[in-house]
Amino acid sequence: MMRLDVQPWGESLAELVDAARAAEAAGAGVAWAPELHRSAPVTAAAIAAGTARIGVGTGIALAFARSAMLTALTAADLDELSGGRFRLGLGTGVGRLNQDWHEVPCDRPVARLRDTVAIVRAVQAGGDPIAHTGVRSISVRGWRRPYPPARATTPIYLAAVGPGLVRLAGEIADGWLSHELCPPRHLRTRIWPALAVGIDRQGRDRGRFDVVAAACCSVAADPGVARRRAANVVGFYASVRSYADMFAADGFGEVSAAASRALRAGRPADSLGDLVPGAMVDAYAIAGTPAQCAARIAEYAPLADAVKLSPPSYGLEAEEVRDAQKSLLELVGSMP
Template structure:
């Protein structure tokens, strides 16, 4: 199984250095998320700063950009990376789309299906380029002065409808950071990538506490409340939401998260414990994307956590 890395850096230069260290450790792909930075710009920096490792957006918001602009960006990143780029797309949640980016979120599965179709049509070239749906395109008299290109497309999916769509139209599936166990079957030509916050320390309790804020952040998001409730952690979501409404920072809610909840939703513990947990994904996934804990932590603590994560990746070879 391939070990991928979502590198962290307080600056873009540090982020690129971390990607280069992941490449040296033998990581298969370095993934650029989209929250505090632009995923495509970060991916461009990672591609320029490395030479062998795969580079992907993990994930870019599919609806905050036009599908045509997403396609052109993917084509440019494919060229810039020398063919190492893969386009990871996600819907985000309704509030993020509507309140942060001012874009529609209705019928997200159909909207994502149209997005993938349009991206592929633009990358393939030709004139006209047309598609009718929840998202549509009608381009005539335009030709990209470059050869057609095929970029692998990955879809982030948690719910059953989006998961079925990923299996139907994409080249790969990307799991959620909350260690979503793959619910798509492995098959030739389809890349199943689980994801996890991975917190490693010689002291397992310290590792868990570093990861707790990641779980606490999601516990405060209403979109995940039903999932946590079904797993028996409804009281945690209530406490995290109350603290958030009272003014506590969203990335500092780990105090409400018990160790057993950290163990369910992250990979946290000693190096041996984390390696054993990762090994349980061998049969279910082609790769697992690992990210260091960073929510609510001082920069030096994140750097230490990332160093230990990369040491684990290096030992996997």
């Protein structure tokens, strides 16, 4: 049976943890913590401390903005804090943000991410020395972590869009995470062909690899309200140059170009929903009545092990996000 995961929202960390508890009570499988306006590990720590059963993951933590050793130690600490419930989700981020926001290189992202995972696993495995040479390297002697781990290794999930990174996820990770706009047709035609190459390259069991799709899920009695709430999410991604080819291939290249121009002209990235037609919202988000949303979620079942659902939040007042999240969690609790 496909798992329903949640990316909880809160105006404060306390409210976010309350939402994670509500997701746990609704039967959600994992609460994922994103990294944009908050630190993903800190958010994951708050969720881990405030819940008892639900899985906890970073969805995602930036892989290059931290040293791989610090990432490994953070993952081990979070797994201990959560009692073995933690999943380390890593992503490259886009080049401009790595360089301009975090002052770190992002060249050769496939090799750099491969090295990151190798170093994380080497640190968690222990031993002396710890050494790895590549685009990212480590050389540690005379150090050993003195605390018993919750588990021997932390499951690692890689977020990936392009075929090279998707193949890498299938080859070396325990699971794959999508970005928020990943409809079933993309899973079928773009993701699974590349994942299968990576999984089969190592002779791995596909049944032991966790495929986590993601979707903005906007639930409302009025489908028009649901689409309006989700439009800014689609508009945000439409303005990001990294996704331009995806939108163009789906026939929405002109909308993507318009969103990019509006962003360069000074429009806030979370306020571009008015540029997004309803058909584009329906193409990339789950938006509608509870019955309509449940039917859309069910379309992922043959292709994914889980769907990470997030309420619409971009450009909305806090009270409206709360209402949207309440409706989403009610939907999760009502589904088998």
